[in-house]
Amino acid sequence: MHFTSEKRFDDGVLERAFTLDEIPGFLWTPESVTATTPLILMGHPGGLSRMYPRLAARARHTVSAGFAAATIELPGCEGRPCSADSLRARGEMQRALAAGEPVTPEVIDRLILPLAEQAVPEWQALLDAGLELPGIGGPAGYAGGFISIGLRMALLEPRIAAATLFAGSFVPRSMLEEARQVEIPLLVLLQWDDEGNDRQLALDLFDAFGSKEKALHANLGGHTGVPESEGDDVTRFFTRHLK
């Protein structure tokens, strides 16, 4: 983890930009760490510059509740390379969305499955690097968007002890089967009128998760309309499970 710049907010949060194997990312921590602070990985749909304002706000809220937070760019976004087939699938998805047509399961598979394959080891490397930092340790969490990566991290990465998943992106149908094997506590956030989300699939996915402790918080509104009170619900969820 190679730090490239730092910024201090007036609420005592320290933000550091870094690269990790040439992947750009951000780390948010308290200015001084006294006790061991659990790390929350902040998931997102890709495009760190575009997502920065929302991610930084969520991260500062997370740090003020006693956690560290970190994120990295996804494959294929903002100059990061990705396969020609992924680029084609993304083009087909964008054409379908622009035309108001449904995105077919076949396009979703071709877009999401290779991306999740590539991204999960990168997020595991982020966890490796984050947990080596002084003051950061203990069980970790995954919070936020790109539910397919969150699901894989919840399933494959034993250091992820709890996750809040934002049901706001396309999910390959085959992941319903993987969801049945997930066992960690989950909080799933669903925007009831999300333009880019299949509500029934999100409900089926929630139903499929094998976790004994799982909750779904659905709120009225579109993709970016998650109410502020949910930010508190998320940090309380992690406080219950990581502290």
Add this chain to the structure above:
Amino acid sequence: MHFTSEKRFDDGVLERAFTLDEIPGFLWTPESVTATTPLILMGHPGGLSRMYPRLAARARHTVSAGFAAATIELPGCEGRPCSADSLRARGEMQRALAAGEPVTPEVIDRLILPLAEQAVPEWQALLDAGLELPGIGGPAGYAGGFISIGLRMALLEPRIAAATLFAGSFVPRSMLEEARQVEIPLLVLLQWDDEGNDRQLALDLFDAFGSKEKALHANLGGHTGVPESEGDDVTRFFTRHLK
């Protein structure tokens, strides 16, 4: 409101049993009231003796968050009279449940519609009497079970400014239309594996509510398995909307 007994808990909550037009009920308040305290009506499926432990626990939690709480018995329960047709419908429902058969919409209508007709004016009288007590005032809330009564109170009673509804009882299909006219903030609690609840109808009902601010919190587990953390979510919801 004629008080018949009182009990003091060690957490400073005062519980008073009362009758109101011969209907038994309970009022829970702080031992001494300094500021104006909003009143939460505590809904339940009927049978105050049977429900008492859960209702009293919820009420004490509610009072500790700065509210007063009150409830009354439902028509047809524990010696309260109800119509012969309601008794017949209840018998048919119990037979169906015991046989593991679905309860038909026709039986639900015959059971719930007259009961809600009779109960709503009684809960409005509870609101009249509660709001006349010293220290209690301001906007009021409805919390808990018997979603049909809660829905009608949310729709018809302008003093109810916010409601948390427990999607755990049978709902006449005609109430989906009434739900569209409800406009107050709502938090709907759904137990994902509730034995006595139609999950799809609960989701349809949540979808139907006309409120601009509504949230659904679904948790894994059966009818009585609502996790403790939801009690905090409910009081935070009322704090946002009634204070």
